[in-house]
Amino acid sequence: MKHIAPLLICVVLLSSDAVGDDALGGAKEPKPDISLKRNWQSKRVHQLALRYILLGRLDDADSFLNDYLKDHPDDAETHYMLGVLLGQQGQIEQGVAQLEKAVELGLPTGRIVAGPREVMQPLADTKFVRQLKLQLATTPVHGPMVGEVTDTSASIWVRLSDASNFNVKVTQAGLKANPLANRPATVTAGTGDDFTSVFQIDGLQPDTTYHYTVVIEGVESQTSIDNHFRTMPEAGKPSKFSLAFGGGAGYVPENERMWDTIESFDPRLMLTLAGSFPRRSCGGRRRPPRRSRLCQ
Numbered sequence: 620m621k622h623i624a625p626l627l628i629c630v631v632l633l634s635s636d637a638v639g640d641d642a643l644g645g646a647k648e649p650k651p652d653i654s655l656k657r658n659w660q661s662k663r664v665h666q667l668a669l670r671y672i673l674l675g676r677l678d679d680a681d682s683f684l685n686d687y688l689k690d691h692p693d694d695a696e697t698h699y700m701l702g703v704l705l706g707q708q709g710q711i712e713q714g715v716a717q718l719e720k721a722v723e724l725g726l727p728t729g730r731i732v733a734g735p736r737e738v739m740q741p742l743a744d745t746k747f748v749r750q751l752k753l754q755l756a757t758t759p760v761h762g763p764m765v766g767e768v769t770d771t772s773a774s775i776w777v778r779l780s781d782a783s784n785f786n787v788k789v790t791q792a793g794l795k796a797n798p799l800a801n802r803p804a805t806v807t808a809g810t811g812d813d814f815t816s817v818f819q820i821d822g823l824q825p826d827t828t829y830h831y832t833v834v835i836e837g838v839e840s841q842t843s844i845d846n847h848f849r850t851m852p853e854a855g856k857p858s859k860f861s862l863a864f865g866g867g868a869g870y871v872p873e874n875e876r877m878w879d880t881i882e883s884f885d886p887r888l889m890l891t892l893a894g895s896f897p898r899r900s901c902g903g904r905r906r907p908p909r910r911s912r913l914c915q
Contacts, residue, residue, distance in 0.1 A: 664683075729778075851888075
């Protein structure tokens, strides 16, 4: 009985009756609105369109997207969603034309390659999409993003266009001619994880700036910014640092200036709740390079 008692205690503590009404601090149980009513918020429009498509309500998606397009003729994401919709309707040429228009308006090509792959399937074998995939063979489709930074380690997350091996070349600031030895030599981004993976970097020095480059199948990816991060101060020793905290930002074009505001405070790291960096748009929107750095 000595070994059974602790288990019974845990069960009681975790049961719903034991938690009672205080689990939400007195607040009411949330009741999210999951109806399919039209919502003209920029961060909701295309979510609703995708839901229509997934439910097979293609006429509703068509009407909704074209109504939105009347007032937003240069919205790249709307043209992308129309391309997806036309592909589902079997109108392949027209669908590709919408994808081309989306890219012309500034949609990152990784947005098309990343999917959602299921709804993009009718267009996946077109010449246009295959060319985009080939162009991104040695460039991350999404990312890279830095996370889990400690005083001696960091992690780099990426999504690739296909199953590939990659590693991360890391150099200390001022010592770019002497890259650190990579351990492990490579990791694989495979189909099971939607071509995403995390590269762990260990053996770093505290409170030190490092530059990094993603290397895919032996080829260094080219980016328009100098990717870098700074390790945290040494654990166990007093130090001062700043951090930013927030969540629920979604993607609202007129509010994207908030990243400039956050950057002006020069935080060492940023903690976010759901909604600020949704999986669907992570790396997939045209956003300032600083946003990926703030993901640290």
